[in-house]
Amino acid sequence: LLAALRGPVAPESWRGALPITYRVGPGPARVHMKVKSNWDLKPLYNVIARIRGSESPDEWIIRGNHHDGWVYGAADPVSAVDALLEEARGFSELLKQGWKPRRTIVYCVWDGEEQGLLGSTEWAEAHAAELRRHAAVYINSDNNGRGFLSAGGSHSLEKFINDVARDIEDPETGLSVWKRLQLLRISEGPGESRREARQRPDLRISALGSGSDYTAFLDHLGIASLNLGFGGESEGGVYHSIYDDNYWYLQFGDPNFSYGRAMAQTIGTAVLRLADADILPYEFSGLAETLRQYTAELQRLLEGKQEEVRERNRQIEEGVFAATMDPKNKTVLPKAEAIPPYLDFASLLNGVEALRLSADRYETAFANASRNGGGTLAGARSVNQTLIETERRLTDSRGLPGRPWYKHMVYAPGMYTGYGAKTLPGIREAIEQKKWLEANAEIGFVGRMLSEEAALIDRATAIIEKAVKTTEKQNQ
Numbered sequence: 001l002l003a004a005l006r007g008p009v010a011p012e013s014w015r016g017a018l019p020i021t022y023r024v025g026p027g028p029a030r031v032h033m034k035v036k037s038n039w040d041l042k043p044l045y046n047v048i049a050r051i052r053g054s055e056s057p058d059e060w061i062i063r064g065n066h067h068d069g070w071v072y073g074a075a076d077p078v079s080a081v082d083a084l085l086e087e088a089r090g091f092s093e094l095l096k097q098g099w100k101p102r103r104t105i106v107y108c109v110w111d112g113e114e115q116g117l118l119g120s121t122e123w124a125e126a127h128a129a130e131l132r133r134h135a136a137v138y139i140n141s142d143n144n145g146r147g148f149l150s151a152g153g154s155h156s157l158e159k160f161i162n163d164v165a166r167d168i169e170d171p172e173t174g175l176s177v178w179k180r181l182q183l184l185r186i187s188e189g190p191g192e193s194r195r196e197a198r199q200r201p202d203l204r205i206s207a208l209g210s211g212s213d214y215t216a217f218l219d220h221l222g223i224a225s226l227n228l229g230f231g232g233e234s235e236g237g238v239y240h241s242i243y244d245d246n247y248w249y250l251q252f253g254d255p256n257f258s259y260g261r262a263m264a265q266t267i268g269t270a271v272l273r274l275a276d277a278d279i280l281p282y283e284f285s286g287l288a289e290t291l292r293q294y295t296a297e298l299q300r301l302l303e304g305k306q307e308e309v310r311e312r313n314r315q316i317e318e319g320v321f322a323a324t325m326d327p328k329n330k331t332v333l334p335k336a337e338a339i340p341p342y343l344d345f346a347s348l349l350n351g352v353e354a355l356r357l358s359a360d361r362y363e364t365a366f367a368n369a370s371r372n373g374g375g376t377l378a379g380a381r382s383v384n385q386t387l388i389e390t391e392r393r394l395t396d397s398r399g400l401p402g403r404p405w406y407k408h409m410v411y412a413p414g415m416y417t418g419y420g421a422k423t424l425p426g427i428r429e430a431i432e433q434k435k436w437l438e439a440n441a442e443i444g445f446v447g448r449m450l451s452e453e454a455a456l457i458d459r460a461t462a463i464i465e466k467a468v469k470t471t472e473k474q475n476q
């Protein structure tokens with residue numbers, strides 16, 4: 001089929017190793033393809049285990065990994081689901097010693113991930129109403145190997161997961177996994193991210209697109225999520241193939257399982273802290289700063305489009321395309337088009353600024369409360385209930401334009417990027433697709449949403465401030 005294609009030569013990264021010149025088509029050969037699929041219905045099995053919270057059973061910390069694999073699935077998913085099982089075993093030991101978590105912990109092992117995140121999506125949809133009320137955080141993993149921690153997810157959890165990573169020892173270097181990741185970022189550059197890795201208190205986490213079981217929790221239900229794993233040193237090449245088996249894993253994956261242990265320690269620690277924290281450890285300054293970055297990216301994206309069209313129109317007028325085309329290899333000449341209009345980002349910028357101010361106030365109040373030392377904060381319960389709402393507030397029940405299932409307004413897989421993330425997707429994709437009216441509407445909408453998010457954080461701040469004042473009075 002590939003040999004039958006003509007047309008331009010494919011870009012280098014698209015070429016394989018066959019002894020042919022790779023071309024992108026079209027034709028000239030016509031192909032009649034008959035696809036036979038197996039449409040049998042098969043049962044899928046999720047396994048769900050719970051430890052009921054002793055003080056706040058209606059606040060849930062959820063942890064999941066899929067258990068199905070394409071073939072043997074030693075790396076994907078067994079290398080990570082075995083860490084999950086080890087965490088669960090650890091919690092069962094703690095329970096025997098009399099420990100009781102403050103919040104409810106839910107451990108989930110998903111089926112049917114490879115066929116389309118089926119197990120986790122069905123479960124999340126079936127329990128949508130209770131999850132929206134109770135779920136505080138979802139932590140996902142998928143596969144694991146030797147190397148460096150990789151963390152993606154909700155930026156309100158960026159500081160939290162940085163703090164966890166500072167306390168876990170990297171099995172190969174004896175450094176903390178945080179330190180090792182920081183040094184990797186410094187070694188990789190470029191200049192700006194090197195400077196940031198040295199100076200910013202927390203290492204950045206990436207935005208999540210799709211491709212694993214966090215998708216329904218984050219994108220559909222608006223539950224603050226993290227996706228965690230180690231990697232970067234294990235040999236690749238076996239992904240989703242018959243070679244991803246036990247022999248390969250013991251030779252090349254993580255032969256002594258030391259990174260399996262590191263994953264169980266990292267995520268086990270995260271679950272333990274989330275389940276037992278007096279106040280849920282969300283933080284919003286990093287979120288506000290990240291959103292300001294995304295906004296600047298959108299402004300640059302629009303400027304880039306304007307510049308591109310302006311320059312192309314000029315070259316069309318100058319006759320550049322007609323003069324430089326090879327007449328023996330004719331292509332279609334571009335037509336002049338309208339220069340993209342300026343968009344009004346004010347609403348979005350104001351929303352981000354409101355969020356930044358609210359985040360600052362929240363952190364000050366939280367620091368004051370912590371300084372007052374130990375003891376459960378009066379009103380902690382309503383603070384937590386309010387905090388749980390903060391990720392939900394970044395969703396809209398109508399969903400993204402053209403794909404209503406995706407309700408998160410900050411993170412989504414791109415319409416055309418497969419697993420790849422698009423941040424502020426409603427606005428970004430409208431700009432990319434030159435839908436200017438839609439882009440303007442989405443900017444206004446997301447800006448208002450961020451202002452509401454700020455107001456919600458202010459509510460949590462007010463409860464903490466009041467509690468701090470009461471304690472101060474009592475201490476006088």
Ligand SMILES: [Zn+2]
Nearest residue numbers: 076077142143
């Ligand atoms: Zn997987």
